[in-house]
Amino acid sequence: MIEKTVAELSEALASGEITSVELTRAYLDRIALHNTELNAYITVCEESALEQARIADEQRAAGSTLPLLGIPIAHKDLFCTKGVLTTSGSKILHNFISPYDATVVERMQAAGAVMLGKTNMDEFAMGSSNESSYYGAARNPWNVDKVPGGSSGGSAAAVAADLCAMATGTDTGGSIRQPAAFCGITGIKPSYGRISRWGMIAYASSLDQAGPLCKSAEDAALLLNVMAGVDDKDSTSISLPEEDFTASLNESLEGLKIGLPKQHFAEGLDAGIEAAIRNAVAELEALGATVKEIDLPNSDLAISAYYVIAPAEASANLSRFDGVRYGYRCENPVDLEDMYKRSRSEGFGDEVKRRIMVGTYALSAGFYDAYYRKAQKIRRLVKEDYARAFEEVDVIIGPTTPSPAFGLDSIKDSVTMYLEDIYTIALNLAGLPGISVPAGFVDGLPVGMQIVATDFAEAKLLNVAHQFQKVTDWHMRKPILRNAASQQREA
Amino acid sequence: MSLTKDDAEKIAHLARLHISETEATEVAGRVTDILALIDKMQSIDTENVEPLAHPFDAVQKLRPDIVTEKDQRDDLQTLAPLSQDGLYLVPKVIE
Numbered sequence: 023m024i025e026k027t028v029a030e031l032s033e034a035l036a037s038g039e040i041t042s043v044e045l046t047r048a049y050l051d052r053i054a055l056h057n058t059e060l061n062a063y064i065t066v067c068e069e070s071a072l073e074q075a076r077i078a079d080e081q082r083a084a085g086s087t088l089p090l091l092g093i094p095i096a097h098k099d100l101f102c103t104k105g106v107l108t109t110s111g112s113k114i115l116h117n118f119i120s121p122y123d124a125t126v127v128e129r130m131q132a133a134g135a136v137m138l139g140k141t142n143m144d145e146f147a148m149g150s151s152n153e154s155s156y157y158g159a160a161r162n163p164w165n166v167d168k169v170p171g172g173s174s175g176g177s178a179a180a181v182a183a184d185l186c187a188m189a190t191g192t193d194t195g196g197s198i199r200q201p202a203a204f205c206g207i208t209g210i211k212p213s214y215g216r217i218s219r220w221g222m223i224a225y226a227s228s229l230d231q232a233g234p235l236c237k238s239a240e241d242a243a244l245l246l247n248v249m250a251g252v253d254d255k256d257s258t259s260i261s262l263p264e265e266d267f268t269a270s271l272n273e274s275l276e277g278l279k280i281g282l283p284k285q286h287f288a289e290g291l292d293a294g295i296e297a298a299i300r301n302a303v304a305e306l307e308a309l310g311a312t313v314k315e316i317d318l319p320n321s322d323l324a325i326s327a328y329y330v331i332a333p334a335e336a337s338a339n340l341s342r343f344d345g346v347r348y349g350y351r352c353e354n355p356v357d358l359e360d361m362y363k364r365s366r367s368e369g370f371g372d373e374v375k376r377r378i379m380v381g382t383y384a385l386s387a388g389f390y391d392a393y394y395r396k397a398q399k400i401r402r403l404v405k406e407d408y409a410r411a412f413e414e415v416d417v418i419i420g421p422t423t424p425s426p427a428f429g430l431d432s433i434k435d436s437v438t439m440y441l442e443d444i445y446t447i448a449l450n451l452a453g454l455p456g457i458s459v460p461a462g463f464v465d466g467l468p469v470g471m472q473i474v475a476t477d478f479a480e481a482k483l484l485n486v487a488h489q490f491q492k493v494t495d496w497h498m499r500k501p502i503l504r505n506a507a508s509q510q511r512e513a
Numbered sequence: 514m515s516l517t518k519d520d521a522e523k524i525a526h527l528a529r530l531h532i533s534e535t536e537a538t539e540v541a542g543r544v545t546d547i548l549a550l551i552d553k554m555q556s557i558d559t560e561n562v563e564p565l566a567h568p569f570d571a572v573q574k575l576r577p578d579i580v581t582e583k584d585q586r587d588d589l590q591t592l593a594p595l596s597q598d599g600l601y602l603v604p605k606v607i608e
Contacts, residue, residue: 213568327554346601376540400559
């Protein structure tokens with residue numbers, strides 16, 4: 023039962039085939055068996071999850087038909103959850119019990135979802151491998167010597183290993199799509215402003231966006247229905263007519279115009295991944311789509327602009343961690359400055375400190391025009407590249423990542439790690455929606471295909487992804503997990 | 514742009530981060546590597562391009578100036594490392 027999609031579980035719960043308590047128990051048992059190895063969860067909420075499940079079963083008995091009633095979810099550990107530890111993967115928040123719920127958490131709760139726990143992540147969402155987590159790296163369920171991707175690596179690993187039915191994540195430069203690709207699941211980064219950022223611990227506020235990680239495109243549509251919507255508490259959330267993202271899932275792809283960016287099929291792309299993506303595109307052509315090559319000339323500058331804008335915004339956002347109001351404070355500070363400096367230096371990890379340094383430098387007197395302003399100009403050029411492309415095509419398709427999941431501890435320097443997000447980062451600069459769907463395997467590791475649509479055209483993405491999943495079974499493949507007991511027997 | 518050890522110390526101070534003498538050299542090197550990636554931006558002329566601060570060029574929405582939050586001081590101060598009588602405690606600032 024635990025391997026089923028949200029859509030299937032909803033039916034099983036509605037028909038009485040299973041109760042939410044039984045289902046929640048099954049996930050908790052599986053977490054107990056496999057989390058030591060996968061390290062997907064930082065916090066497991068056994069007692070409150072079973073209590074929420076019991077209430078969901080009661081509500082169902084009383085006639086409730088909430089969309090996610092009784093379905094177990096995992097939240098990335100940067101969504102504030104009232105009364106529950108919320109660390110953002112950092113030591114500086116090792117003791118932070120959030121006094122309130124994020125809007126996304128509130129909406130999931132209101133829809134009837136049962137919270138299993140909080141998932142592992144790169145510290146403050148800064149990373150592409152999960153290795154910058156203070157709580158140790160999460161592992162890839164397909165091969166535990168490989169990274170699950172990041173920053174939402176714990177969520178992706180948990181969904182792929184059936185340690186939950188669905189999960190939330192956030193994406194600032196690829197942090198939903200890249201781990202979804204590495205773990206063989208479906209993950210969507212909606213348009214900027216589609217989902218409220220209230221209660222999401224901020225990394226780079228003009229780029230951060232929440233989204234679901236799940237087992238199918240249909241599930242992504244169901245979750246987006248719950249998560250999307252304007253929120254008075256987030257002034258950047260955008261007011262749009264309410265939309266049912268499942269409504270157009272079954273539309274035909276006849277006449278769909280697909281663009282393949284030549285820059286995303288160039289040097290640096292793994293040959294196996296290229297072959298898988300070209301095969302996937304051929305599947306879509308067989309469904310009636312047409313394909314043409316397109317040009318995104320400023321692609322390679324996107325990563326440079328991103329590493330000004332994101333660190334600059336991060337250096338401002340992370341100034342709130344001062345050891346005064348919450349979080350870690352150093353021992354025996356001699357004065358205020360010593361308290362700030364040592365609390366922050368002892369509380370933040372190396373990558374976070376590096377990005378704060380880069381951001382502070384870019385914003386410091388005399389450098390603003392050369393860095394921050396220049397990066398914002400390139401941001402416009404990147405956005406214009408996509409706008410021009412969407413005059414000719416309906417969706418843009420390519421690989422989500424240049425290579426499959428890499429080995430733990432195999433990438434030592436920041437710049438090499440940054441280049442892992444080369445195909446995903448431009449979307450955050452442009453605010454565009456993108457989805458990663460499983461599209462094959464290379465050496466036993468999943469391949470992700472990224473589909474991009476124009477502003478607020480998530481329904482189109484989900485339609486294309488769902489039609490693809492109707493004729494392929496990549497998204498249904500499951501990793502074979504070992505647990506501590508079976509490993510001991512083998513040894 | 515290449516960062517010196519002194520630059521690294523100055524930026525660390527601006528960001529209220531403590532770095533030791535030995536760390537400063539390593540941090541300067543690593544930040545310089547990142548700046549080399551960033552500096553590729555300078556290869557393109559953006560003289561007549563308007564900067565984009567927000568993906569949809571949106572401007573800040575304003576709300577009516579009315580109180581919407583209730584007082585949660587006592588709840589929120591339970592999170593503080595040190596507080597007393599409704600105040601946050603920090604090391605002595607004024608001699």
